[in-house]
Structures are given as structure tokens and as C-alpha cells.
Amino acid sequence: MDKINAPLPAGYSPVPPGMLANVVTCLEMRARPPVKADPPAGSLRLERWSEPDLDAYRDLFRRIGEEWMWTSRLVMPDEDLKAILEHPGIEVFAMRDGEKRVGLMELDFRKEGECELVFFGLVAEAIGNGAGRLMMNAAIANAWSKPIGRFWVHTCHFDHPGAVSFYQRSGFVPYAFFVEVSEDPRLTGHMRRDAAAHVPLIEAP
Template structure:
């Protein structure tokens, strides 16, 4: 995709945990919540996973803004590890009215193509549904993301409810 091509943004949702079409955990992959909040870690994860997909908007934020974002009670972060290395991560943001957004989700570059994305998304969806009184889980992705991202969201049971072009 060239810089001149319009970007399509896809908004996906899941309205019931029964919609999850899970994928089993690959051998050697462990997912843990980062229970001690540390904004510098979130910034590192954002850069590690997002660099290849042009996630740059948050990198210019000062430390105070990162800290306000990442260390809130409404944000939780999980990290996938394979043999001690960070394989990927996701952040869940609890919103008013019972919505939980998958705020960020992705794999580290060295772990793309190993079949970890399906399980990590299954884990994210299960975690979102187990957090409080969740009514809906949603995410957005776009055509700048990994070519398999939209298919992964759909394969796990999420449905597109809106598209936009920029």
C-alpha cells in the first residue's frame, strides 16, 4: 500500500462471550498480565509491536501523558512470552457502559507467522469478557495493519459493524 492510497478503518465488535471461536495455546507460549503498572513498559511494547505498522502517534507523548494513560485502573496490559522473549501484547481499556476496547494488540516482529496471533486474541477476548460486567468487546484495525489482522479478528468471532476511509 502506498502513502497515497486511502486507509480503510474497520471497527469490529463482539456482543457475547459465546461468540468466541478460540484457538489453542501454542506450545511454549505464555501470557501474563503486567499487574504492576509501569508506563515505560507500555511505551516499549507499543514501539516494539507497532513500529512495523506505523504506530507513531503516541511515541511523541511526554512521560506524564504516558503515565496517565498506562497506569489507570481502566487499563490492563498482558504480555505474551516465548522462551523468555516478548512475543506480543495487548491492552484492554474498560469504558463507560460496559464496553471493553482492545486498545492495542499485536505480535513482536520476530514472532509473526508462528501461529501465535490467534491464541493471543483468544486470550484477549476471554480476559475482556471476564473483566467486570462487560457488555461488548470492540477493536479497530486498518489497512496499514498486518494483512492477517482483520481475518484473525473475524476468525475469533468478531464482526465488522462500521468501516471508514481516510
């Protein structure tokens, strides 16, 4: 993860108003796990999304992540996001239900010998119909088809409450916690003020 500083001291650490403190869980797998059966796909299909249009990408990113406080790609300058999405070491996939994009999966192979599952999520109406397992099976197969020794992901306590257990059932093992402090995007105009209602909105005086 980027910008890792000195460990926090034991006890409570104050967070300024207008900022968010997010507990991040990092998980990894060091070998390909046993294959889990795919659920029936029905109208679902996963497709590679090469060099996606930034507006279309951010629209899907927002539809999936706004309720879970996904912010990074919403606040990133266009040129930085374009450089990432067009990098040959980045693989972006979209889950479709018919013609509608309902899921996003992004794999990062830029560091030799490993793969990061950077983003993995579904729009609310696609959760619980097997799309998540289809995407995860594809993520694992794609990652381990390359010469890697480590596949890893991080999630946070703002995310879907079932995220950590889903990753563990898929073969990932937790190995570290971090605390991320960042501006609240609901106060900067990057996200709706009523988004992520489970995260209290605390304005600067």
C-alpha cells in the same frame, strides 16, 4: 474513537503533503463467541504487565508496530501515557517467549459496559507460531469475564494484511469505516524514515 468529525464527501478528498490518510475498520462482538482451542504454548506465556515502565512499553510498542505505522503511543506526552497505563480500567499484558517480550495486548474497560481491545500485536518473528491465537483467546476470556455487553477493536489498512480476517475469525464483526488523517511520524522524528515501507513517504515541498 476520538475526534470524529463530519463525514467525508463522496469522491476524492486531497491530503496535504506530510500527512497520512488511513482507512480504519471498526469491529465488535456483542456476545462471547465459541471458545477456540489454544495451540501448544511451548515457551510462550502471557503475563499481566502492571504499570509498565514507559521506555520498556514504548520499546515493545515500537518493535511490534513500527512496520505497521503504530504511532499514537510514540507521540503521546509521557504524563498522558503514564496516566493511561496506570488507570485501574486499563489492563496491559505482555506475551513472553522465554524471557523476551514478543507481544502486547491492552484492554480498556474505562467505559461502563464495554471493553476496547486497544492494542494487539506481535513482533515479526513471533507471527505464525500460535502466539496470536493464545493472546486472542486470553483477550476474549478476560473481556467477557467482566460485566460487558460489547467488545470492540479497530484496525487500519496500514496494519498487517491479515488483521481484519483474524479478528473476524475470532468472532468480531465489522460495523464501520473511518478515515484518520495525521502527521507522518517518519517526518516528525518519531519513527525511522525507512519504517513501514508499504506506506509511501510524501514530503511537504
